[in-house]
Amino acid sequence: MSQSSASRIVTRREGHVLVIGLDRPEKRNAADAQMLGELSLAYAELENDPELRVGLVYAEGDHFTAGLDLADIAPRIGAGGLDIVAEGGINPWQVDGHRLSKPVVIAVQGTCLTLGIELMLASDIVVAAESSVFGQIEVSRGILPFGGATIRFPRAAGWGDAMRWILTGDTFDAAEAHRIGLVQEVVPHGEQFERGLALASRIAEQAPLAVQAALANARTAVREGDAAAEAQLQPALVALAASEDSRIGMEAFLTRQQARFLGR
CATH class of the missing domain: 3.90.226.10 (2-enoyl-CoA Hydratase; Chain A, domain 1)
Incomplete structure (x- = not known):
């Protein structure tokens, strides 16, 4: 624009x-x-x-x-x-x-x-x-x-x-x-x-949801401390593992192809 x-x-x-x-x-x-x-x-x-x-x-x-x-x-x-x-x-x-x-x-x-x-x-x-x-x-x-x-x-x-x-x-x-x-x-x-x-x-080029999750967790650690960030790690991992991008990333790894992430 x-x-x-x-x-x-x-x-x-x-x-x-x-x-x-x-x-x-x-x-x-x-x-x-x-x-x-x-x-x-x-x-x-x-x-x-x-x-x-x-x-x-x-x-x-x-x-x-x-x-x-x-x-x-x-x-x-x-x-x-x-x-x-x-x-x-x-x-x-x-x-x-x-x-x-x-x-x-x-x-x-x-x-x-x-x-x-x-x-x-x-x-x-x-x-x-x-x-x-x-x-x-x-x-x-x-x-x-x-x-x-x-x-x-x-x-x-x-x-x-x-x-x-x-x-x-x-x-x-x-x-x-x-x-x-x-x-x-x-x-x-x-x-x-x-x-x-x-x-x-x-x-x-990276998985958008994963980038945002990593950024959010790092900022939580800065603003709220390590314990708050640690408490969010496993829930964030579970949510990302269920995403379509996670499947795309795994397929790209197994096939040695570049992943094309969708942001979902």
Whole structure:
């Protein structure tokens, strides 16, 4: 589904992958209310369409995002905070109690500030161009990270490395992002999208229900602890074993053919 040029977000389908692009390059993809709302709708499309199995988020232009467009966003912060989700949308940062059931791959390049890092932290796999420069700079603007960095950054990088960057507002490069675990792969500039799409497509080839079950169990362990995740393992296995995809997977194994999963 391609959207008009006036949109801040563009989407298209590559097989079972929903490709979601930040499309405000003239502003270094700074996020205003329109972009945030449209991004929430794109995430809802990914979640709600059974034909879609994986999301790939990228950015048009030289930069992933310069962060929030504060001139547009700051006046919108009310007594209850900031509402960034359009009606029917899903919070891409997933800090409101709702969780996406499908995996998301992120491909970044150039400047990637604040909510860009938080979008990475809320996703599952990140590919970064060597050109990437990251900054969790909210404290330099008199606010705190409110898209999940205070929760997920220490978990991903360890307490000291997370605080090193959150509390100083300093910027860091792709090599450091890779070292501390924010990024899974670093590639030459210009290759991040194709590598991200390759990873997303590889995930989309797997049994969708199994991918979602594995993702859900890992998230349960993070949010609720090992015991809660352990209690779900056998019931999840029983449900998957009864699926048509399980039969397809077993037949593919026995016949040495590539499985073509149906998602049921």
